Amino acid sequence: MAEAVTVEAVAEAMYQMVKDAAGVKKLKPTDLTKAMVEHFGSERCSKDLCKEALRRLMDSGRCVYTYYGGSFVELPPQEGAAA
Secondary structure, three states: OOOOOOHHHHHHHHHHHHHHHOOOOOEOHHHHHHHHHHHHOOOOOOHHHHHHHHHHHHHHOOOEEEEOOOEEEEOOOOOOOOO
């Protein structure tokens, strides 16, 4: 049996995916979960592991939930005129 991937590794991969999609596409939590299961493999990465990784991204402030007719995961908005 393959060794499970760490929550930190999944969180980092999710963050990179959100960062790469910033300004191009809004990603739903389910989009991220499916991508991580596909990337790491279903035997190494579970939905519960992905939920924990998302929770860590939100708690750390690296990502935020937004709502535009559905929930999306995005980078937090920049303060002031730092665009």
